[in-house]
Amino acid sequence: MKAVGIIVEYNPFHNGHRHHAEQARISSGADLVIAVMSGQFLQRGEPAFTDKWKRTQMALDAGIDLVIELPYVYATAQAADFAKGGIALLDAIGCDSFCFGSEQGTIDPFLNSLQLLTEQSDNYQQLIHDAIQTGISYPKALNNSYLTLTGKQPNFADLTQPNNILGFHYLEAAQNLGSSMKPLTIQRIGANYHDSIETGLPIASATGIREAFFKGDSVDELSTYMPESSIALLKKAQDEYSCFGSWEQFYPLLRFTILRAGPEQIKHYAEVTEGIENLIYQSAKTADNFESFISLVKSKRFTRTRIQRMLTHIYTGFTWSMLRSFDSPTYVRLLGMSNSGKHYLNHKKKNITLPLISRAADLGDPMGKLDIHATTMYLQGMGSVHLKKEFTTPPIYRG
Template identity: 45%
Template sequence: MRAVGVIVEYNPFHNGHAYHLQVAKGTAEADLVVAVMSGNFLQRGEPALVSKWYRTKMALLNGVDIVLELPYQFATQKAETFANGAVSILDAIGCHSLCFGSESGDISSFSQTVDYLDKHKDQFDENIKMNIKTGVSFPKALSLSFQSLSSPENLVSLDKPNNILGFHYVKAIKHQKSTMIPLTVKRKNADYHDEHFATETIASATSIRKALFASKENNSSIKQYVPDATDRLLREYLDDYGNFHEWENYWSYLRFRLLHCSVEELREIYEVEEGIEHRLIAAALDAANFNEFMQKIKTKRYTWTRLQRICLHILTNTKKAEMKSTIERASYLRLLGMTGNGKEYLNKYKSQFTLPLISKLSAYKENGIYLDIKASRIYSFGLRNQARDRLLNQEFKQPPIFIK
């Protein structure tokens, strides 16, 4: 059985994702799709709209055969670390290929860009350091450094979010000496950060979330942009748990953490650097809500995404020491769900996997997985009362979801 891998967040699963799966499976001539999916907190440092279990159901009902969790120590990181973790998981489970969406759509340009920057690594790294010293953010420094090199024509543009991720996927495949074949699908119609609906059927996850929060309990505004299963599961989540998750739900907990911790304690938190702890505490004293807090701490150097990740690590009390010891490559395969086709693949090939496959947390004692457990516990506090308790206990009680 030939498996094609995808790296996803599905926040939530929409028609563009369905298109990606269809093209990925056809292009790779694959028998099934394996998705590495971020858990309850995402790469931009924000809580997922609905839990990883509901997003797993969305994936399995819309064409994915196996869903594996991307651990917290990779899922909440910059593109390079995010890619390293995800690629190591897909390689360990035996995927023949990896297919990702990009603004470029030309896989040869990604491979040539990786080779070119490997050849000019010293100069590229030095340019990044010089640009950061001017006060720009890391993504901006990366883009400027790339532009400053005298480059051949067929290189991918590194100023687009999906191109950047794709570059790091291809780079990870090469540097990890994986046999996976990289493939790419050109993004259709909607840009990654679009906040408005671009066409009649395709919209970004950002615009879908914006519409959901604007309409609260009415999903009708997004119905044409998501498969029926997604629409149904979003409604079901509201009925079961009372609300979707967003940063404002966690503001009181974050504020408590900031005002309770000493400056010295904050310095131990992952990504808290350069004295920003003083700025965070000062803003927490005055801000009435999370958005106001973010506006107060935003600077030219610190992107909104990086600041959200810092806030997330403060919220989850994630220390530098525990993150830096676990971010080279994944050390386990956490199974969230499978179809009948996926179960057949697992039964047939699991003896060949190069990492342990975990379906029950109680059977695995590795230190790194504690970050996932802790993150899921904190995530549950975005809900109220009994709904919170149900989600709080789900991390240990929920078996992998099976859809025939």
């Protein structure tokens, strides 16, 4: 069986995600689609809108055949490491190709950019270093250095766009891994990554959908932009938790964690650098809600996304030393499967190059224990009384 892999968050699953999965299957000629999906915390440093099991069910209902979990250490990482984890898992499970949505829409500019930056690696790193010394943020330094090398020529990928950036890192990760998977991209349609909902369009960004809900729209009012099954599952999640995941929801616990730890402990958490622990601590003393807090901490040097990743690690207790202890994924964690996915696993099981884990009880190594802990902390933030849900929820099967 021929498989195409996609790397996703589904926060929540919407019509654009369904289009991506359908086009990935078509463009690759694959028999099934395998999704590596982030768990309870996401790459932009946020708690997921709803839990990984609801999002897995959304994916299966919309035609995804296998859903496996991207471990916390990669799901909450900056783009290059996020890509590294996702590509490693798709390669381990035997995908023939991987496909990502992009603003670029064609693969050749990405291949050209990868070749250029590989050949100019030393020069590129020096440009980045010099740019950072001027006081700009790391993402801005990357972009400026890249433009210096490419001169905005159209045969290179536009790495100012969020999906293009991730796509480039997918190709880079595959090259570094020595993977034989074929890279594919499809044109992203509808709303851009950060766009608010635009009335009348059937495809909105996940950011726009979450924003609309938190501004007062009901789940039913989002039905234009999401499959019917996704709407039903959001209603089920609302009944179970009485809330959806956000930093505003988690802020009382986050604030307590920051104030209890103090600057001396905060500086040991992953991604906390350059003395920002003092500002984080003082801001938590002052701000009684998350938006007030983040407005006190963010700056040109520290973007909102970068700060949110720090806060995620502070909240979960993930330290620099823990981060540095991980090199690559150590298992494939199965979250859900269709009939075709089940058949694929039975057919490919002996060729999967990492242990296939279907029960939380088998997540015995440090990476697995971290995933279990992250789920516990997520459920606590959501006000759940079922903190052992990781152990009581089997892989979801959609026959």
